[in-house]
Amino acid sequence: MKDTNMTENAVTTDTPKITARGVQVYYGDTHAIKDVDVEIAANTVTAFIGPSGCGKSTFLRCINRMNDTIPIARVEGDIRIDGEDIYDKRVDPVQLRAKVGMVFQKPNPFPKSIYDNVAYGPRIHGLSKNKADLDEIVENALRRAALWDEAKDRLQQPGTGLSGGQQQRLCIARAVATAPEILLMDEPCSALDPIATAQVEELIDELRQNYSVVIVTHSMQQAARVSQKTAFFHLGHLVEYGETGKIFTSPEDPRTESYISGRIG
Amino acid sequence: MTDVTAAGPTGAGKGSLLNQDDRTGKRNRAEGRFKMYGLIAVCIGIGMLVLLLISILSNGLSSFQQTTLRIQVDLPEDKLDKSGVRDPSVMSKVTTFGYAPLLRDGLVATLAANGIETELSDKDVAELISDESVAQLRNRVLANPDVIGTTIEVNALASGRIDGYYKDRVTMASAERDSNISPEQLQLADRLKEAGLLGTSFNWLFFTAPDASDTRPEAAGLGVAILGSLYMMLIVLVLALPIGVAASIYLEEFAPQNRWTDLIEVNISNLAAVPSIVFGILGLAIFINFAGLPQSAPIVGGLVLTLMTLPTIIIATRAALKAVPPSIRDAALGLGASKMQSVFHHVLPLAMPGILTGTIIGLAQALGETAPLLLIGMVAFVREYPDSPLDGGFFDPATALPVQIFNWTQRSDPAFVERASGAIIVLLLFLLVMNLTAIFLRRKFERRW
Ligand SMILES: Nc1ncnc2c1ncn2[C@@H]1O[C@H](COP(=O)(O)OP(=O)(O)OP(=O)(O)O)[C@@H](O)[C@H]1O
Ligand SMILES: [Mg+2]
Numbered sequence: 001m002k003d004t005n006m007t008e009n010a011v012t013t014d015t016p017k018i019t020a021r022g023v024q025v026y027y028g029d030t031h032a033i034k035d036v037d038v039e040i041a042a043n044t045v046t047a048f049i050g051p052s053g054c055g056k057s058t059f060l061r062c063i064n065r066m067n068d069t070i071p072i073a074r075v076e077g078d079i080r081i082d083g084e085d086i087y088d089k090r091v092d093p094v095q096l097r098a099k100v101g102m103v104f105q106k107p108n109p110f111p112k113s114i115y116d117n118v119a120y121g122p123r124i125h126g127l128s129k130n131k132a133d134l135d136e137i138v139e140n141a142l143r144r145a146a147l148w149d150e151a152k153d154r155l156q157q158p159g160t161g162l163s164g165g166q167q168q169r170l171c172i173a174r175a176v177a178t179a180p181e182i183l184l185m186d187e188p189c190s191a192l193d194p195i196a197t198a199q200v201e202e203l204i205d206e207l208r209q210n211y212s213v214v215i216v217t218h219s220m221q222q223a224a225r226v227s228q229k230t231a232f233f234h235l236g237h238l239v240e241y242g243e244t245g246k247i248f249t250s251p252e253d254p255r256t257e258s259y260i261s262g263r264i265g
Numbered sequence: 266m267t268d269v270t271a272a273g274p275t276g277a278g279k280g281s282l283l284n285q286d287d288r289t290g291k292r293n294r295a296e297g298r299f300k301m302y303g304l305i306a307v308c309i310g311i312g313m314l315v316l317l318l319i320s321i322l323s324n325g326l327s328s329f330q331q332t333t334l335r336i337q338v339d340l341p342e343d344k345l346d347k348s349g350v351r352d353p354s355v356m357s358k359v360t361t362f363g364y365a366p367l368l369r370d371g372l373v374a375t376l377a378a379n380g381i382e383t384e385l386s387d388k389d390v391a392e393l394i395s396d397e398s399v400a401q402l403r404n405r406v407l408a409n410p411d412v413i414g415t416t417i418e419v420n421a422l423a424s425g426r427i428d429g430y431y432k433d434r435v436t437m438a439s440a441e442r443d444s445n446i447s448p449e450q451l452q453l454a455d456r457l458k459e460a461g462l463l464g465t466s467f468n469w470l471f472f473t474a475p476d477a478s479d480t481r482p483e484a485a486g487l488g489v490a491i492l493g494s495l496y497m498m499l500i501v502l503v504l505a506l507p508i509g510v511a512a513s514i515y516l517e518e519f520a521p522q523n524r525w526t527d528l529i530e531v532n533i534s535n536l537a538a539v540p541s542i543v544f545g546i547l548g549l550a551i552f553i554n555f556a557g558l559p560q561s562a563p564i565v566g567g568l569v570l571t572l573m574t575l576p577t578i579i580i581a582t583r584a585a586l587k588a589v590p591p592s593i594r595d596a597a598l599g600l601g602a603s604k605m606q607s608v609f610h611h612v613l614p615l616a617m618p619g620i621l622t623g624t625i626i627g628l629a630q631a632l633g634e635t636a637p638l639l640l641i642g643m644v645a646f647v648r649e650y651p652d653s654p655l656d657g658g659f660f661d662p663a664t665a666l667p668v669q670i671f672n673w674t675q676r677s678d679p680a681f682v683e684r685a686s687g688a689i690i691v692l693l694l695f696l697l698v699m700n701l702t703a704i705f706l707r708r709k710f711e712r713r714w
Contacts, residue, residue: 101601
């Protein structure tokens with residue numbers, strides 16, 4: 001169903017939304033990201049793939065400076081969004097994170113109602129003028145995250161009372177409601193059934209019209225279905241980065257080849 | 266796969282499931298023994314508690330009952346207000362010495378009116394009444410001068426020995442040896458009781474009256490002590506809660522992790538273990554000798570107890586903040602919330618039950634704390650109620666519940682043992698209410714997940 005997208009999306013604009021140069025991340029003495037260069041274009045979906053522990057999440061967290069919250073984490077190098085260095089002293093990470101939304105690897109709904117979960121971002125950023133406005137944003141976000149039908153009758157019930165997969169979609173809805181320019185999704189479909197996965201993939205494709213989406217996934221099929229660019233990480237290195245079609249059909253690096261065919265990881 | 270499990274004659278799973286094997290039996294016996302040890306420990310604890318409660322209740326419950334005499338008292342104008350103009354300043358010149366004969370004559374007349382005959386002298390008859398009643402009568406007249414010239418009914422406190430007689434503390438045998446009371450007086454009291462002139466009723470004065478001197482245990486109450494404790498708890502709550510919570514939030518959420526914050530952390534933990542009397546010495550040196558605050562004042566007590574409670578609140582609050590999963594903070598920050606928003610919108614509400622529990626436990630500790638208050642002079646004999654906090658009542662002399670208990674246990678008259686036990690019951694009730702409040706608040710906040 002998405003295979004058609006892959007070919008038609010192969011042509012994308014060339015203005016890079018995010019550029020990373022020589023990025024190194026250390027957790028104390030652990031060197032988790034080693035000299036990564038990458039350019040992520042606007043209006044594309046970029047997939048990060050690689051074996052567990054290779055640094056996909058770590059690199060993703062550099063892009064919205066969530067690594068700042070880990071005391072032992074140290075980021076070196078240069079990451080720019082629209083040409084602006086996001087690690088510049090003048091950049092307020094809070095402002096940055098409003099622009100770069102994130103869906104975390106583990107679902108982390110607030111222990112509040114479903115409605116309040118989704119409404120939280122719009123509320124603190126003043127995105128709605130009145131209650132009706134906010135209701136609409138919430139409904140919209142929940143619809144896009146394929147949760148509306150299940151949640152519409154229980155909006156006031158706790159988000160933590162949802163199933164794992166529902167929580168994951170709630171977190172997606174929550175991130176979408178803030179209308180970020182870039183959306184970072186760390187394994188957003190890991191706990192979803194095929195139908196919900198298909199819906200989320202549809203959402204990702206739709207988001208691409210306006211946003212840049214970076215998605216970490218362990219599913220090769222998913223990467224192939226939704227992304228235009230794919231980056232393969234291995235032991236902290238960015239081994240190979242290019243058009244998704246090319247990575248999956250004719251990878252240059254032997255490590256990529258063996259990972260894709262299921263020999264590493 | 267199947268080969269591996271099916272084979273293996275040495276495997277643990279051999280034999281029938283219906284027969285317990287040796288290892289399982291051993292494990293079950295060990296578990297049974299452990300459960301028994303636990304049960305014994307719990308029983309010992311509960312047994313001690315029950316013993317404690319029984320001893321306190323048996324000693325102290327009677328302090329909530331008080332024996333009084335119903336007497337008709339004439340209030341002649343020529344004795345109380347010769348001028349007849351009811352000028353309060355003139356009337357107050359008549360001291361309790363002027364009122365004592367009125368009460369005595371009233372009792373004697375009441376006896377006669379009810380046909381009770383006695384060989385006791387009028388003076389001995391009057392000893393049935395507490396000296397405190399005279400002061401009470403005087404206050405009543407001064408507050409309401411219109412009663413002068415009429416006959417009023419007075420509910421006079423019985424003296425401590427008579428009160429003790431009806432609480433089985435004083436017996437005919439002990440009265441023989443007692444210079445303060447004679448068996449004849451007790452018999453007279455019995456006859457008064459038969460005539461319905463003497464009876465026991467709920468002792469409201471115990472909660473409202475101030476302390477009384479050594480010779481008047483029947484009049485001693487907790488009024489000043491309860492007010493003093495209340496004032497100090499207010500001060501502790503108003504100072505320790507915001508300071509403690511602010512300090513914890515700063516240390517837990519904002520402060521960089523370095524040698525300085527480690528040092529502060531260690532010091533706070535140590536502070537919580539400092540004996541309370543040390544805080545009393547500190548209070549004496551700083552608040553009274555250096556800052557010149559008055560002795561025996563709730564403000565000083567409150568400040569000392571605040572110092573003492575702060576570490577408890579900080580430790581409890583930090584533990585509560587630590588228990589909030591980091592993923593909640595990540596979620597808020599990831600949505601572009603500021604650090605402060607993430608703390609105040611998400612972390613603090615989740616930590617609230619823990620913070621409130623810690624605070625109330627700290628307050629309960631402070632309420633029962635005695636040693637530091639002794640050092641700052643709160644053991645003084647105070648009969649004046651402190652003013653309301655708005656009129657500077659925090660600076661007026663007062664006592665506190667635990668200090669009052671300590672004070673009463675130091676007195677010679679056994680009637681004060683009853684008072685002290687009664688005060689302990691009151692203190693325990695306050696603590697119970699506080700703990701119930703803690704539980705209630707925790708439930709209420711937890712319901713918001
Ligand atoms: N908070 C942390 N503190 C210390 N080390 C960390 C921390 N987070 C990650 N690491 C280390 O950094 C390396 C990369 O971790 P990361 O979470 O980025 O892997 P990942 O590619 O996302 O793996 P997965 O697919 O399992 O999620 C790992 O070796 C991990 O042990
Ligand atoms: Mg990860």
